[in-house]
Amino acid sequence: MVFSVANVAFDFDLIEKYGNAVPRYTSYPPATELKDEFTPLDWEFSLTESNQRQSPLSLYFHIPFCQTACYFCGCNVIISNSKNAATTYVEYLSKEIEFTSSFIDTRRPVTQLHWGGGTPNYLSLEQVESLWETINKQFTFDEKAEISIEINPRYVDKNYIFFLKQIGFNRISFGIQDFNPQVQEAVNRVQPEALLFDVIEWIKEAGFESVNVDLIYGLPYQTLSSFKETIKKTIKLDPDRIAIFNFAYVPWMKPVQKNIPESALPQPHKKLEIWQMSIQELTDNGYVFIGMDHFAKPNNELAIAQQNSTLKRNFQGYTTQPEAELYGFGLTSISMLEDTYAQNHKRLKDYYQAIDQGILPVTKGFKLSKDDMLRRDVIMQIMSSFYLDKSQIEAKYHLDFDSYFAQELIAMRPLIIDGLVQSNYDSIVVTNLGRLLVRNIAFLFDTHTPALQQQKLSRAI
Secondary structure, three states: OEEEEOOEEEEHHHHHHHOOEOOOOOOOOOHHHOEOOOOHHHHHHHHHHHHHHOOOEEEEEEEOEEOOOOOOOOOOOEEOOOOHHHHHHHHHHHHHHHHHHOOOOOOOEEEEEEEEEOOHHHOOHHHHHHHHHHHHHHOEEEEEEEEEEEEOHHHOOHHHHHHHHHHOOOEEEEEEEOOOHHHHHHOOOOOOHHHHHHHHHHHHHHOOOEEEEEEEEOOOOOOHHHHHHHHHHHHHHOOOEEEEEEOOOOOOOOHHHHHOOHHHOOOHHHHHHHHHHHHHHHHHOOOEEEEOOEEEOOOOHHHHHHHOOOOEEEOOEEEOOOOOEEEEEOOOOEEEOOOEEEEEOOOHHHHHHHHHOOOOOEEEEEEOOHHHHHHHHHHHHHHHHOEEEHHHHHHHHOOOHHHHOHHHHHHOHHHHHOOOEEEOOOEEEEOOOOHHHHHHHHHOOOOOHHHHHOOOOOEOO
16 A cells, blocks of 8 residues: 655555665765775875865764763764763874874865764863864865764753754754653653753753754554654754664674663554654655655754755765765764765873884775766765756766666666656656655665675664
């Protein structure tokens, strides 16, 4: 049976048929393709090439520390109740910023900045200010730059929020996951409803330009009715963006998830019902379904960028800065240049040692071929716009689209027959039925698929 929700159609049989494990395509090739053979010298050369392109900059800073473990978490974090750990880390992160920026033409404007984690508000106000001054000293910011930070609402007060706005942050995000106390208890993320409403009030009073909240469906003890209450309360918060992530239960990859009782997880068909309801409720209340797991108000830059076909994806998810090259700083962070990806060390010991030795703290990377960049363009346009202009690709890469991708178009035929996608003379169009399975459509153009098939990735839905 098919159910239509706004510009999305649910066909539970097709979702079951195609909802297999595929990459999320925050990059192409995916981060799983980063190679150990890539060296700091390779990265230094890539930075020099990047300067020649003179693209604007997007900066990411990773704060890996959390005071407590959230059992659903799949991020790169370090659990520590001692704030002393952050003191040394901020010192080394500042050194990395100063050292790496010496290879970058910092006259290039920064149009986007993000602090993620972990828990960035694990840092004291003094540490936040110190790190901010280091960044501000090394880089040149565009006057309209998007400057965002993630916070954990359990460890913040009104003074902290106002301080963030005062020093320059203009966007903020925080995780709710679920309002239900039983669910919160099961995932070790207890945060009272009143606290969450206080935090959103402080954010709005401080004058942040945009606020984003995260929810997760598929957590233990969630039901259709209980999560509907969470959606209603989230709408009452009135955030500009809402992300609703599908919980990927992968305890073999993230041992902390072993604390979650598997028997309490909602069955797959119940998860789909929860997801369908969530889309219905949010779109009925004025939010635009951006795709995959994101929603935004119609006047938000995400919705506007999608309408203008300028929305793209990077390692942070959807981005409105398609021309900016992403530089990641801090433990495990990933950089994403036009033709090169690189990741920093994953262990503090190795990260600190590289910086002490005056070496760029990169541990792996990937140099994209022309074919990789071509396929990235195709995949990202499909993922971000649900539409691909073949002539645009042909003009940019000097090829005949249908000839170059003849095998992919043959592999697409079953999806065309099932109504997920249309392949026209001049375009590829993802239908309302195919929007929920857009990752599977993009997957057809992925030549790194064979290696990825051997890995246990999260299901498309």
